[in-house]
Amino acid sequence: MRSYLDFEKPVAELEAKVEELRALQETGNALAIGEEIARLEAKATAALDELYAELTPWQKTQVARHPQRPHCLDYVSALITDFAPLAGDRKFGEDSAIVGGFGRFEGESICVIGHEKGSTTEDRIRHNFGMARPEGYRKAVRLMEMADRFEIPVLALVDTAGAYPGIDAEERGQAEAIARSTEACLALGVPNVAVILGEGGSGGAIAIAAANRVLMLEHAVYSVISPEGAASILWRDTAKAQEAATSMRITADDLMRFAVIDEIIREPKGGAHRDPGAAIRAVGEAVAAAFQSLRHMDRDAIRAHRQDKFLAIGRIAA
Amino acid sequence: MNWISNVVRPKIRGFLRRDVPENLWIKCPDTGQLVFYKDVEANQFVIPVSNYHMRMGATARLKSVFDGETWLDIALPDVPSDPLKFRDERRYADRLRDARAKTGLKDAVKLGLGKLDGLPVVIAVQDFDFMGGSLGMAAGEAIIKGLETAVQKSTPFILFAASGGARMQEGILSLMQMPRTTIAVQNLRAARKPYIVVLTNPTTGGVTASYAMLGDIHIAEPGALIGFAGPRVIEQTIREKLPEGFQKAEYLKEHGMVDMVVHRHNLRATLSRLCRILTKAPGTPAATIEPGDKVTALEPAGDRASTL
Numbered sequence: 001m002r003s004y005l006d007f008e009k010p011v012a013e014l015e016a017k018v019e020e021l022r023a024l025q026e027t028g029n030a031l032a033i034g035e036e037i038a039r040l041e042a043k044a045t046a047a048l049d050e051l052y053a054e055l056t057p058w059q060k061t062q063v064a065r066h067p068q069r070p071h072c073l074d075y076v077s078a079l080i081t082d083f084a085p086l087a088g089d090r091k092f093g094e095d096s097a098i099v100g101g102f103g104r105f106e107g108e109s110i111c112v113i114g115h116e117k118g119s120t121t122e123d124r125i126r127h128n129f130g131m132a133r134p135e136g137y138r139k140a141v142r143l144m145e146m147a148d149r150f151e152i153p154v155l156a157l158v159d160t161a162g163a164y165p166g167i168d169a170e171e172r173g174q175a176e177a178i179a180r181s182t183e184a185c186l187a188l189g190v191p192n193v194a195v196i197l198g199e200g201g202s203g204g205a206i207a208i209a210a211a212n213r214v215l216m217l218e219h220a221v222y223s224v225i226s227p228e229g230a231a232s233i234l235w236r237d238t239a240k241a242q243e244a245a246t247s248m249r250i251t252a253d254d255l256m257r258f259a260v261i262d263e264i265i266r267e268p269k270g271g272a273h274r275d276p277g278a279a280i281r282a283v284g285e286a287v288a289a290a291f292q293s294l295r296h297m298d299r300d301a302i303r304a305h306r307q308d309k310f311l312a313i314g315r316i317a318a
Numbered sequence: 319m320n321w322i323s324n325v326v327r328p329k330i331r332g333f334l335r336r337d338v339p340e341n342l343w344i345k346c347p348d349t350g351q352l353v354f355y356k357d358v359e360a361n362q363f364v365i366p367v368s369n370y371h372m373r374m375g376a377t378a379r380l381k382s383v384f385d386g387e388t389w390l391d392i393a394l395p396d397v398p399s400d401p402l403k404f405r406d407e408r409r410y411a412d413r414l415r416d417a418r419a420k421t422g423l424k425d426a427v428k429l430g431l432g433k434l435d436g437l438p439v440v441i442a443v444q445d446f447d448f449m450g451g452s453l454g455m456a457a458g459e460a461i462i463k464g465l466e467t468a469v470q471k472s473t474p475f476i477l478f479a480a481s482g483g484a485r486m487q488e489g490i491l492s493l494m495q496m497p498r499t500t501i502a503v504q505n506l507r508a509a510r511k512p513y514i515v516v517l518t519n520p521t522t523g524g525v526t527a528s529y530a531m532l533g534d535i536h537i538a539e540p541g542a543l544i545g546f547a548g549p550r551v552i553e554q555t556i557r558e559k560l561p562e563g564f565q566k567a568e569y570l571k572e573h574g575m576v577d578m579v580v581h582r583h584n585l586r587a588t589l590s591r592l593c594r595i596l597t598k599a600p601g602t603p604a605a606t607i608e609p610g611d612k613v614t615a616l617e618p619a620g621d622r623a624s625t626l
Contacts, residue, residue, distance in 0.1 A: 163527075165547030165555050170565060173575050175526035175546035182528060183500050202484075202493060203527040203546070210497040224484045224493040224524070229551075234406035234486060248489045249402050258401070260490050310497045311462075314455050316396060 005062045007051065011270075014044035048270045055219065057245040061227055063219040063271045064198040065161075070276040071130075072099060072114035072157045072197065078280045079287075080105055080112055089138035092172060097128040097164070098136035098208075100143045102152065106288055111147035113140045113208050114157030117198070130199075131164035134177035137207050141184040144192075153291055154192040156185075156208040161226060163204035178207045185210035186306060189299030193290045195283055196220045196252075196261070212306050213290040214260070216252045217279070218267040222260070223250040259313055263290070346370050348541075362582050371519060371539045371582055375421070376428035376445040379478050383441060383586050389432030392440070394424050395463055397455040402489050410487040413449065421448045425456035426481070429464045431471065435590040435602050440468040443478040444525070453525050454485030458495030461529055465502035465513075474512040474593045479530040482548075483523015496528035503532045512596040514589060517544045517567065517576065535592060536576040537585070538567035544576070 004012040018040050025033045055063065063069070076083055076099070083103035087094045100113040115132065118124035147154045163174055185192060185208065194211035200222030216222060225233070227245035232238045249255070252264045265286045272279035297305060342355045348370040358365055362382055363372040374382070381387040404410040418424065426448040430441050442464040444451040451457075461477070468475035484492040506513055515533030517526075520543035527546055538544060545565040553560060563569050570576045580588050594601060 163546065165551045167552065167556065167558075167560065167564065170545050170547065170552065171573055173531075173573065175522075176531040176575055178527040178546065179496075179500070179529070179531040182497055183504065183532060186497060186500055186504060203496060203524055206493055206496050207527075210500075222490060224489055225486055230406075230486055236407075244406075247402065247404055247406065248486070250490070255490055258491060260494060307501050310494065310501060313494045313498065314398065314401065314491045315459075316398060 003067060005059070005066065007059050007062070008048075011044055011048045011051065014040055014047060018044065045269070048274075052219075052270055056242070057221070057248075057251050058227065058242040060219045060251055061199075061221050061245050063273075064221045066198075066271065066273045067119075068273040068276075069198055070272055070279055071119060072116040072159055074119075074276060075157055075197070075280055075283060076103075076112055076114070078277075079284045080110065083112070086143060087139070089135045089142060091135070091138055093135045095128075095133045095136035095139065096126055097130055097132035097160070098140055099127075100139060102143075102147075105155065105291075109150075109152045111143055111152050111154045112157065113143055113154065114197075115160035115204075115208075117159055128164060130160045131162060132160065132204060133164050133166070133169045134172045134174050137163075137177035137181040140181050140208050144181075144184040144188060148188050148190055151190055153190050153294075154185075154188060154211075155287060156192060156194040156211060158194055158196045158200050158205045158209050158222075159198040160201045160204045161199050162201035163207070178203045181207035182210050186310075187303070188306075189303055191291060191294035191297070191302055192306075193287055193294075195265070195287065196222050197283075199226075201226060210306070210310065212294050212302060212309070213262045215263045215265055215283075215286050215290060216255065216261045217265050217272060217283070218252055219271050220252060221245075221250040222252075222255055223248055347372075364582050369540065369581070371541055373446050373480065373519060374582075375447060376423060376443040379443045380428065380430045380432075380441060382582075383434060383476070383589065384430060384432035385434065385436065389430035389441075392429035392431055392463060392467055394427065394429065394456060394460045397459050400487075401455070401491055402487065404487040404489070406487070413487070417448045421445055423448050425454070425460065426451045426485075427457045427460035427464075429460055429467070431467060431473075434476075434586070434593060437590070437593055437597065437599055438471060438473045439476055439593060440464050440471065440473050441476045441478070444480045446480040446482075446520075449485065450483075451479075451481035451525075452483065452485035452492070453481055453495050453523075454488040454492045455495065457485070458492075458498050461495075461499045462502040465499075465506045468511055469506055469509045472509070472511065474514065474597060475506055476514045476516065476589060476593075477530065477533070478516045478518055479521040479525055480518045481521055481523065481525040481530075483525055493524065496524050499529040500532065503529050512593060514592060516585065516589075517570075518542050520544070522546065522548050531575070534596070537588065538570060538576045538579050539582060539585075540567055540579055542567040544570050 021033050021037050080103040085101040099116045102111050115130040116127045117130035118127040192211040193213045194209040196216040198220055202224055227241040230244035231240040255261045265282050268275035268278040343352045344355050346365045346368045349368045363374045400411050428443050513533045514535045517538040522545050543565050567579045571579050
């Protein structure tokens with residue numbers, strides 16, 4: 001059962017009609033139905049194309065959060081072979097909001113770290129909706145340090161509303177954990193590539209996304225605070241989230257302009273949730289190309305490349 | 319809407335200095351006692367008796383630490399202004415202009431190069447009065463500049479942190495200051511120079527989640543609120559009252575996030591002692607002298623530099 005976003009209503013209506021006609025066709029009475037179905041399908045596709053060609057930043061936020069959008073583990077299971085998930089920060093506990101491990105990507109060893117939001121209610125609770133506690137970031141640090149020692153490149157799959165704001169998280173040093181994780185990314189002597197899959201939520205995202213190459217799916221969003229958070233703080237009115245989404249420049253096109261990301265990965269028509277397989281393949285190809293472009297660099301060069309890239313962001317050209 | 323509410327007010331407010339008049343009485347936020355402002359100012363903005371540490375402006379802070387209350391200002395690098403052309407209820411450009419007029423600062427960070435008991439140090443202070451000490455491109459670039467200067471001049475780097483977090487009006491570019499400042503911290507470490515962070519009230523958000531939690535030594539002022547998420551956000555998320563003392567300096571020490579909670583009166587001596595030990599500079603009698611004494615009179619600043 002497909003779930004529709006509020007702005008997809010025209011498409012939903014057309015597709016519902018198609019379904020109705022299909023059911024009718026199976027009962028085998030009308031001859032002209034096939035033609036009508038084709039006509040409606042074409043209309044639905046056109047409507048979808050039109051909608052997705054010009055999504056507003058707020059609509060993109062909704063698409064980025066779509067419950068059927070492929071999540072981190074969908075990418076891992078499709079793109080990574082021999083995957084060995086690893087658990088725990090060796091300090092306090094295991095946090096499934098961040099998943100990680102080692103496997104093979106196109107035959108070669110890789111370390112993967114990502115936020116997992118979960119796809120069923122049970123899963124979502126287990127993964128805390130992708131909002132990590134300090135243990136998640138400390139596990140990420142542990143895996144990055146291991147990858148660095150074994151000279152294995154790191155892939156980060158980013159999809160989080162943000163780090164978890166709770167008493168326990170604060171108690172165990174959420175801020176410090178995020179700072180150390182960002183630092184671990186920047187210290188890597190091996191290439192790292194980050195992909196913003198859905199939501200890139202603030203410090204919780206950058207903690208694993210300080211990478212040599214940062215790629216972003218077409219309808220993903222990446223921001224310093226959620227539109228709702230900005231609306232409540234700056235406008236003192238959560239109803240202003242749509243306005244905040246626009247003002248904050250959170251879309252892939254905006255971030256490409258600011259040179260915060262390096263590449264936009266196009267999504268299938270109607271968004272990644274309409275054709276997860278195609279979205280995952282596109283990400284796989286882009287990631288392979290990104291690692292390929294970093295292949296020739298030694299440890300010092302790879303670190304310098306990352307530093308220079310981040311230091312150049314927002315700087316006035318001398 | 320009443321037509322009169324649309325009247326544009328003359329922009330005269332910016333010229334009026336908002337400094338508290340000297341004869342004013344102020345109320346202690348902790349105990350409610352009324353105290354004479356001048357007494358508080360003379361006491362390094364600590365309220366006598368209650369010992370409540372009030373916020374301290376950037377200039378007052380630099381004065382309280384550097385020898386002879388003098389230092390060299392390090393200019394903040396220029397950054398693009400208002401890259402998002404942002405506006406919420408007001409234009410960001412207007413908010414910036416007001417903050418500059420109110421504080422006399424270019425942005426939320428002030429940098430100084432001077433001597434602490436004769437030892438050259440670079441100090442960065444975040445001024446909470448400048449848009450909540452928020453971390454935007456200018457502040458991020460200033461922190462980087464401060465750390466780079468410490469590397470160049472081969473000195474320790476001391477940060478007085480005070481910030482509500484990232485400057486939302488600069489969107490993703492403010493978030494990018496987290497990795498950017500972290501790189502500068504890494505370079506200071508590579509140069510083997512000490513980095514001491516003094517966490518003051520309040521320090522939260524993207525600032526604690528980057529350079530302010532990466533010091534070699536973390537000192538906190540008594541009662542300072544320090545955390546990642548603000549208390550209001552946490553309360554809204556978990557729908558529970560927060561425990562007494564939660565996210566306060568003492569709580570952070572108990573939970574292993576800061577090394578010591580130091581009264582403002584003892585801060586200068588503590589910083590001096592730590593910088594000297596970590597840089598293997600000889601001890602100075604000045605470092606153990608009680609605060610308030612004219613430390614610089616005992617140790618002429620010029621002589622010490624040659625011992626480095």
